[in-house]
Amino acid sequence: MKIATWNINSIRARIDRVISWLDRHEPDVLALQETKCRPDQFPFEQLHERGYHVEALGLNQWNGVALISRSPLEHIQAHFADVPLFGDGSEAEPRALAATVEGIRVYSLYVPHGRSLDDPHYRYKLSWLEALAIEAGSIADQPVALTGDFNIAPTDADVWDVAVFEGATHVSEPERAAFQRFLDLGYSDVVRTFVPEGYTYWDYQRLRFPRNEGMRIDFILTSPPLTARVSGAMIDRDERKGKGASDHVPVMITID
DNA sequence: ATGGTTGCATCGCAA
Numbered sequence: 001m002k003i004a005t006w007n008i009n010s011i012r013a014r015i016d017r018v019i020s021w022l023d024r025h026e027p028d029v030l031a032l033q034e035t036k037c038r039p040d041q042f043p044f045e046q047l048h049e050r051g052y053h054v055e056a057l058g059l060n061q062w063n064g065v066a067l068i069s070r071s072p073l074e075h076i077q078a079h080f081a082d083v084p085l086f087g088d089g090s091e092a093e094p095r096a097l098a099a100t101v102e103g104i105r106v107y108s109l110y111v112p113h114g115r116s117l118d119d120p121h122y123r124y125k126l127s128w129l130e131a132l133a134i135e136a137g138s139i140a141d142q143p144v145a146l147t148g149d150f151n152i153a154p155t156d157a158d159v160w161d162v163a164v165f166e167g168a169t170h171v172s173e174p175e176r177a178a179f180q181r182f183l184d185l186g187y188s189d190v191v192r193t194f195v196p197e198g199y200t201y202w203d204y205q206r207l208r209f210p211r212n213e214g215m216r217i218d219f220i221l222t223s224p225p226l227t228a229r230v231s232g233a234m235i236d237r238d239e240r241k242g243k244g245a246s247d248h249v250p251v252m253i254t255i256d
Numbered sequence: 257a258t259g260g261t262t263g264c265a266t267c268g269c270a271a
Contacts, residue, residue: 009271010263034271036263061264062271113271151271203271204261247262247271 001255002027003106005147005220006239007201007248011035011066014246015043018068021239022050027252028070029101031108031147035064042066057094065097065108065148073099080135084127086112087120096132104226104255105139109148114169122169125151129178136223137185144223146187149201149248151217152179154189158216160199170217187221191251194233201248202240209240218251229255 004027008014011032022030035042035058042056053073058064067073077098086093095110109132112125136146152175156162165171183189199214208214222230232254239249 013263034263062269115270206259206261208261 001029001102001104002252003029003031003104003145003147003220003255004250004252005031005033005108005149005218006250007033007110007149007218007246009034009036009246009248011064012037012041012043014244015046017239017244017246019046019050021236021250022047022052022068025236025250025252029104029106030068030250031097031106032066032068033064033095033108033110033149033248035066036061037064055097055099057097059091059094063094063110065094065110067097067099067106067108069099069101071101073101075100080107080132082131082134084124084131086124095128103143105142105144107144107146107148109146109150111149111151113151114175116169117167117172125169126174126178129175129181133178133181133185136182136187140186140223141225142223143226143229144187145226145253146182146221147219147251149218150179152176153215153217154179157197158199160211160213160215170215182221186224188224188227189219190222190227190230190253191220191233191235193230195235198235198237200235200251204247218248220251220253222253226255231256 200218202209
């Protein structure tokens, strides 16, 4: 069984790339982030034609997450317990969607960016991660995959030049502590075991991809019962190439 | 050129 995650940066702009990637890599589950549309705008048809089950969560042109699966998606959950609201919003942003597939609880997660260390969005990011960790901890004895764009580079090796990020988000101590919390709960950054080097995101600006100036910020964190079953992983760097690429690439694990 | 892309509710914002 294969579980993948991909920040697609607009599903409508890139549905052809998604279909092509599904055809070539045949994941059993693909979690998407930044779908950037409401469910009524989501291109379900082409996915249903290929036999996939699809659940999508979206409010407007921002954020948005989805789960695409060969097997039925069961016990679907939007958001998670005590998810914080941002600003004066009355409704949770569409950043988390979970479902059970063949006994594995899969989360598609789009962690808030944070914007800057003095921005309310940064405090929102930390409280969002704290609430997620509480839920993740409560189910860590079951097979769980926390997948998605964490918007955190956990180590200095996860950015091309840490000096560039001095005083910026993604590398701050509180963000890294929030990431470490999942590891302390028993979750494993299992892709790192199989793919010790490599980025998952390169900014569109400043020739970041040709220069390989990227960041490793997309993860699949597996609970102990699932970690024991992981037999391989890949980061599909090639998907960043060519016209019309997302700024993130797919990350995938293989489970026995 | 010391640098500047992408997607969208498109001329402003978020990433």
